[in-house]
Amino acid sequence: MKLNKLIKSIESFFISDKKEIKNKSEEINNLIKKLINKKKILQKKLKYAEKTDSKQYEKKLKAVKKLIKKAKKIQSSKS
Amino acid sequence: MVKKLLIIILLIITAFYVISQENVKIILAGIAIFLIGMHFMEDGFKLFSGGTLETILEKFTKNKYTSVLTGFITTSIVQSSSLISVIVISFLSVELISLTQGMAIVFGANLGSTTTAWIVSALGLKLKISLYAMPMIIFGVIFRFSKNNTYIGLGNVLLGLGFIFLGISYMKDGFDTLRTAIDLASYSIGGIPGILLYILIGAIATVVIQSSSATMAIIITALAGGNILYIDALALAIGANVGTTVTAVIGSLTSNQNGKRLAFGHFIFNISTGLIAVFLIYSLQDFVDFLAPFFGIAEDNYSMKLALFHTIFNLLGIIVLFPFIGIIVKSSKKFINDKIKKTSKPKYLEKANIKIPYNAMVSIQKEIIHLYDNAQKAILHALSIHTSELKTKKDIKAIIAKPVIKIDTDLNDIYQNNLKTLYSEIIEFALISQQNMNKEQIEYVTQLKLASNIIIKILKDTRDIQKNMDFYLRSKNESIQKEYSLIKEELATFILEVNILKENKHDDIEVSTLIQVDKDRLENLDVMNNNRIEELIRNEKITSKMATSLINDSTNAYNICKNLLRVGNILFIRDEKLRSLGETDEVK
Numbered sequence: 001m002k003l004n005k006l007i008k009s010i011e012s013f014f015i016s017d018k019k020e021i022k023n024k025s026e027e028i029n030n031l032i033k034k035l036i037n038k039k040k041i042l043q044k045k046l047k048y049a050e051k052t053d054s055k056q057y058e059k060k061l062k063a064v065k066k067l068i069k070k071a072k073k074i075q076s077s078k079s
Numbered sequence: 080m081v082k083k084l085l086i087i088i089l090l091i092i093t094a095f096y097v098i099s100q101e102n103v104k105i106i107l108a109g110i111a112i113f114l115i116g117m118h119f120m121e122d123g124f125k126l127f128s129g130g131t132l133e134t135i136l137e138k139f140t141k142n143k144y145t146s147v148l149t150g151f152i153t154t155s156i157v158q159s160s161s162l163i164s165v166i167v168i169s170f171l172s173v174e175l176i177s178l179t180q181g182m183a184i185v186f187g188a189n190l191g192s193t194t195t196a197w198i199v200s201a202l203g204l205k206l207k208i209s210l211y212a213m214p215m216i217i218f219g220v221i222f223r224f225s226k227n228n229t230y231i232g233l234g235n236v237l238l239g240l241g242f243i244f245l246g247i248s249y250m251k252d253g254f255d256t257l258r259t260a261i262d263l264a265s266y267s268i269g270g271i272p273g274i275l276l277y278i279l280i281g282a283i284a285t286v287v288i289q290s291s292s293a294t295m296a297i298i299i300t301a302l303a304g305g306n307i308l309y310i311d312a313l314a315l316a317i318g319a320n321v322g323t324t325v326t327a328v329i330g331s332l333t334s335n336q337n338g339k340r341l342a343f344g345h346f347i348f349n350i351s352t353g354l355i356a357v358f359l360i361y362s363l364q365d366f367v368d369f370l371a372p373f374f375g376i377a378e379d380n381y382s383m384k385l386a387l388f389h390t391i392f393n394l395l396g397i398i399v400l401f402p403f404i405g406i407i408v409k410s411s412k413k414f415i416n417d418k419i420k421k422t423s424k425p426k427y428l429e430k431a432n433i434k435i436p437y438n439a440m441v442s443i444q445k446e447i448i449h450l451y452d453n454a455q456k457a458i459l460h461a462l463s464i465h466t467s468e469l470k471t472k473k474d475i476k477a478i479i480a481k482p483v484i485k486i487d488t489d490l491n492d493i494y495q496n497n498l499k500t501l502y503s504e505i506i507e508f509a510l511i512s513q514q515n516m517n518k519e520q521i522e523y524v525t526q527l528k529l530a531s532n533i534i535i536k537i538l539k540d541t542r543d544i545q546k547n548m549d550f551y552l553r554s555k556n557e558s559i560q561k562e563y564s565l566i567k568e569e570l571a572t573f574i575l576e577v578n579i580l581k582e583n584k585h586d587d588i589e590v591s592t593l594i595q596v597d598k599d600r601l602e603n604l605d606v607m608n609n610n611r612i613e614e615l616i617r618n619e620k621i622t623s624k625m626a627t628s629l630i631n632d633s634t635n636a637y638n639i640c641k642n643l644l645r646v647g648n649i650l651f652i653r654d655e656k657l658r659s660l661g662e663t664d665e666v667k
Contacts, residue, residue: 028656031660038588038589038592060592063599066599074663
């Protein structure tokens with residue numbers, strides 16, 4: 001058992017792939033959070049926007065939603 | 080020829096002493112081991128920090144005061160002012176810091192390099208440091224077996240420290256036994272001529288060894304062994320400071336203008352500091368004697384007194400010269416002029432940056448932006464648009480409305496004579512610098528190479544449109560003229576969009592959103608264009624020849640715009656994940 005643990009720790013010293021995968025999934029989660037936050041900000045802005053600005057906000061909102069979709073697709077393919 | 084002859088003579092003399100004199104052999108071996116230790120330390124910190132050192136230097140150098148402090152602290156840790164200078168030069172070459180900040184860092188680094196003397200005199204002589212050296216070397220080698228760059232770097236740092244300790248130990252043993260064989264101190268000349276002679280010896284030794292830290296280690300161990308007198312050691316230390324500027328000046332000869340200016344500042348600082356120290360040598364000696372008890376330094380502990388002297392005179396240099404830093408910067412700019420570079424010459428690809436992965440990455444990114452600037456200028460000219468005309472979205476309507484005045488532009492010639500050279504140099508620089516990079520950095524540089532390739536493709540696609548554009552914009556057939564006006568408008572709009580991203584006003588999420596908005600717009604435009612073209616053909620508003628050209632050019636324009644957005648995505652989004660979203664296909 002102890003030998004197993006030792007081998008694993010030596011393995012992790014020379015190969016850092018597992019840690020990397022964990023970091024990457026954390027990164028994509030953070031990115032989704034940031035994008036959702038951006039979506040909320042845009043929705044708020046759109047609610048109170050004048051007619052002239054609302055078109056631009058709508059376009060941006062649509063774009064952010066697409067980015068969230070893409071990020072979620074990457075997230076599901078990783079897990 | 081003379082240089083080769085001198086080297087051979089020097090080698091023969093060294094071989095003679097190594098064979099015949101046991102003590103000299105030990106001292107020289109100590110110096111060699113010390114120098115290899117310094118080399119490993121430098122290399123180790125480059126790998127170990129993985130960009131941390133660069134981040135620290137970039138973040139904590141907002142003004143000249145923090146720059147001095149950062150220069151001092153970082154040099155004290157990495158024990159190499161040359162490593163810090165190399166990073167500073169490379170920062171200057173990619174315009175991450177100003178010259179004033181760079182010089183302030185070098186001022187601080189000079190003070191930081193005096194900590195070597197403290198380490199050698201406090202640890203190297205009192206303790207049997209060779210005992211600590213061995214475990215460091217053993218663990219250093221073990222860490223170097225790792226595949227992870229951080230561990231390899233840590234291994235190199237440990238190995239470096241181990242060798243430095245071992246080197247000091249050898250030098251100490253050598254000087255200790257040398258004294259019993261020959262009393263060098265008895266040859267001391269004394270007085271002002273003696274001081275000047277020892278300054279010269281210290282300077283020459285540093286120029287030959289290429290490291291003031293190694294010279295200081297030799298001086299301190301020789302002083303501790305009683306081989307030289309205290310006053311002569313003080314002069315040698317001043318000489319080491321002067322000698323190190325020669326190394327910096329020689330090193331800067333192959334560097335860019337800012338590197339030369341920095342070396343100029345370094346030279347002024349060390350020479351002025353050296354002169355102050357020479358004039359005040361006896362007063363400084365008394366001042367050190369006065370201060371020594373406050374630092375717990377015994378009256379007869381001359382090695383530590385030398386370390387204190389070394390720190391005090393460098394600190395004095397900072398106090399005296401710091402207020403004049405602006406003047407030094409101004410005179411360096413006056414003394415070393417800016418070279419006007421051709422568009423075909425790289426602006427940011429400095430050889431010194433290759434060894435510093437983070438800076439190499441920034442250099443490549445900035446150079447590709449430079450390539451893009453040149454390419455977009457040529458593309459706009461090919462579309463008969465002056466770059467000065469296209470600043471805001473409102474300008475586009477005005478450009479399209481006014482009559483076309485052709486700007487003579489041969490995109491083939493521009494590519495062959497200007498951009499091809501720049502493109503090749505970027506690829507070559509990227510390939511070499513990737514060797515020192517970690518996985519993430521390699522991936523980003525690969526994307527940057529792709530961006531430069533796309534820029535060239537955009538230029539070639541524009542070349543294919545140019546001829547028809549010139550022809551049909553003057554056509555009497557209003558329908559085809561209108562279609563080519565729309566293509567011109569589309570291209571100008573997307574170039575402007577990328578130029579807006581370049582201004583660096585938005586965060587990564589906003590840039591990514593704007594790119595996605597443009598992508599959506601491009602897709603809509605494409606559908607609309609295709610529908611319109613089909614209608615024109617159906618209604619026979621354009622001839623079949625016109626139709627073929629229009630279909631081809633419309634597809635080309637679509638590809639150019641799509642590629643412009645790809646370039647924007649790679650160049651202006653720092654977050655790797657967000658960048659990869661931009662490269663991902665649309666989700667239905």
